[in-house]
Amino acid sequence: MSMPTPPALETTAVGQSVATTDLSVWSLFIHADWVVQFVMILLLMASGWCWTIIFAKLMRLRSLQSSAERFEESFWSGGSLDSLYDRVGSRPNDPLSAIFAAAMREWRRTTTKGKATTRELRETLHHRIERVMNVTLNREMEQLERHLNFLASVGSTAPFIGLFGTVWGIMHSFQGIAQMQSTNLAVVAPGIAEALFATAIGLVAAIPAVLAYNKISSELGRYGNRLEAFASEFSAIMSRQLEEAE
Structure with missing residues (x-):
């Protein structure tokens, strides 16, 4: 009559089986379900594009x-x-130079033709200059803020996309357990690890995107205030020159 295997020996055997299982990053990706692989690739592509935007925006802000x-x-x-x-x-x-150039262009277009001869015309010129500077400021800020919404979107959705991959991977892992009719840890561990890896990639994509979005938005806000302050000061200078021309 055969003797049952002692529990200690079973635990040791399971531990050795898990230890020999390849749980490297590449192995987790290769052996994952195709849906989980698609989620991982999507998150990695989003993360790469986020880093491209981050470096481009930071370098642009420093140059500006x-x-x-x-x-x-x-x-x-x-x-x-x-x-x-x-x-x-x-x-x-x-x-900043674009705002100045737009105002000067409008100034020259009117003064060289001798149109600002009355007080009403000079006031109209001043309003046009202010409007031109505001339009230029808004256009330039819109250009600087391009692609920031992508960072915000990745920061808010990437964890949930990764969670979807995790849920799908766990379901796939449970199906494999049912087919093999075994709850051995060596059978469960790879599937669970593949599923959790999708969540990890989602967090890797989301965290830098959120931090960069807050940082870049703050820097752009300060730069926008700088542009508005210059536009107000230049408008005051133009107003004084128009008053002196009376």
Whole structure:
């Protein structure tokens, strides 16, 4: 009559079986169900695009801050605004110069034709200049804020997409357990690990996206305030010049 295997020996055998199971990242991906694989690939692609947006936005913001400092130094140096406009050109590369160029272009278009001859016409010119600067400011900020919604979307949905992959993977794992009619840990562990790996990828995609969105939005908000402050100051300068022309 055969003797039953002691529980200690069974536990040791299960542990050795789990230890020999390949639970590397590549193995978890290869052996996962095709739906879970699709979720993983989707999350990895979203994460890669998020990092591309993050680096591009941070580099752009750093460049814009440097350009704004150089332009403001030239603007407040006391030189001629016409000379500065000639140097900046009609199509500047940064938003601050674009606001200045738009206002100067409208100024020159009217004053060179001698239209601002009465008080009413000068007030109309001042309103047009303010409107042109506001339109330019809004357009430039819209360009800077492009793709930020993608970061917000990934940050809010990636964990749930990963969770969907996890739920699907666990269901697939339970089906495998039912077919093999075994609850051995060596049978359960790979399927559960593959399922949980999808959630991990979702968090890896979501966390940097949320942090970057908050950081970049804050930086863009401060830069937008800088543009609005310059537009207000330049509008006041134009108003004084129009009053002196009376």
